[in-house]
Amino acid sequence: MSKKRWTIMLILILIISMLSGCGQSTSTVKEQNVLPFDNQKQESKTNQLEVCFIDCGQGDAILIKTPVGEYMLVDGGKVEEGKNISDFLRSQGVEQLAVVVGTHPHSDHIGGLAEVIKTFPVQKVYLPRVTHNTAAFEALLNAIKGKNLKISTARQGVEISLSGVEARFIAPVGEGYDNLNNYSAVIRLDYGDNSFILTGDAEEFSEKEMLGSGEKLNADVLKVGHHGSSSSTCPDFVRAVSPQYAVIMCGADNDYGHPHRETLTTLDTAGVKVYRTDLHGTINMKSDGQNININNTTGDFNQTSKSALKPEQNNGYIGNKNSLKFHRSNCKSLPIEKNRVYIETRDEAIARGFTPCGNCQP
Ligand SMILES: [Zn+2]
Ligand SMILES: [Zn+2]
Incomplete structure (x- = not known):
């Protein structure tokens, strides 16, 4: 290999190692973009x-x-x-x-x-x-x-x-x-x-x-x-x-x-x-x-997506851990995710001590 080629190779290796040294894979950057703020410090x-x-x-x-x-x-x-x-x-x-x-x-x-x-x-x-x-x-x-x-x-x-x-x-x-x-x-x-x-x-x-x-x-x-x-x-x-x-x-x-x-x-x-x-x-x-x-x-701090737990896919009832009310899965006043309990049937909700929501009347 000529001296010139060696020099080009070395420069290339140097560039590649500098890039990977940033410590952020593409997926991390993508995740950050989901967050409300662009928090890469160099772009404050x-x-x-x-x-x-x-x-x-x-x-x-x-x-x-x-x-x-x-x-x-x-x-x-x-x-x-x-x-x-x-x-x-x-x-x-x-x-x-x-x-x-x-x-x-x-x-x-x-x-x-x-x-x-x-x-x-x-x-x-x-x-x-x-x-x-x-x-x-x-x-x-x-x-x-x-x-x-x-x-x-x-x-x-x-x-x-x-x-x-x-x-x-x-x-x-x-x-x-x-x-x-x-x-x-x-x-x-x-x-x-x-x-x-x-x-x-x-x-x-x-x-x-x-x-x-x-x-x-x-x-x-x-x-x-x-x-x-x-x-x-x-x-x-x-x-x-x-x-x-x-x-x-x-x-x-x-x-x-x-x-x-x-x-x-x-x-x-x-x-x-x-x-x-x-x-x-x-x-x-x-x-x-x-x-x-x-x-x-929707929902809790530090969570960027809740789509895996959409209530429509549950088709059952959603209880509130704190108020002990339960709702239809399409009710307008569902509790935030961390306070939810997913319940299959109305009987089960009642048996577990939940009372029906006044709005959706499950
Ligand atoms: Zn006040
Ligand atoms: Zn206030």
Whole structure:
């Protein structure tokens, strides 16, 4: 072999070994693409705004990744979800959080944040100016203190320190509310032509204040207030926001009957397409500044596909481990996967102590 050929061979061998040294087989990359966020670190700048509505049962947790790769977490679900949320963030490539927002002190919103704040470096924390005498809220304050962080006040007109998008609070507009939900920090995100409004548990009173505040309300996506309760999402507010998509975050089979029929009717009448974490699992939206792409994973954290267990293929009944209700396999209020028990016959369901769902009446 000539010297020239040898040199070419050596270069080829070198290139091949460098490529395989990256440690990612094609299949790994494919798997990663199924996940809501593109988490290959060298590509943290995606030129996309990503908003991920994390299925955490009856509670809120929303992860935002800006086009320059900064992360903001809005709420962290209940206390017992803190570990799941932290694991989920890590699985998405989150190493630090530029911003954490606790919309209001109810434990289905701030419960899991203490664990998240202990787990990740955090640059800035925003809370509305109100306290609440609960262990969950105290744990949050202790976690913030433990990291030597200051609390910045979330209120209307405050710009959020986040790079790559415009982010501001459009509520709470006032103070001294009777109802803690109306203290909810409401966030408006703008990226190019696309915009999102995330409302925490803001109810009609806060919605009316936002309507009177002069804030720009028109948006593509509305995370509706208070898990779809009829005390939020009043028709005037929906008209002003005029969203293309609405997201309702609630737990399957929850004790409050969320989402309420009135809310679904209001959104339906306004022609809004509704996504629900109780039905669709974690919902991920990606905006390139002009269009919004939507994906969802039904069910649990860290699971990318549940298609192998589609209820239609079971043809039996589905019980809820927690509520001990059982449903027809096509019921609209099926529990999330991890709470499901598959049962063949109605008699078996009754014998095992399950009671029939009021909606599908199995
Ligand atoms: Zn609340
Ligand atoms: Zn809530």
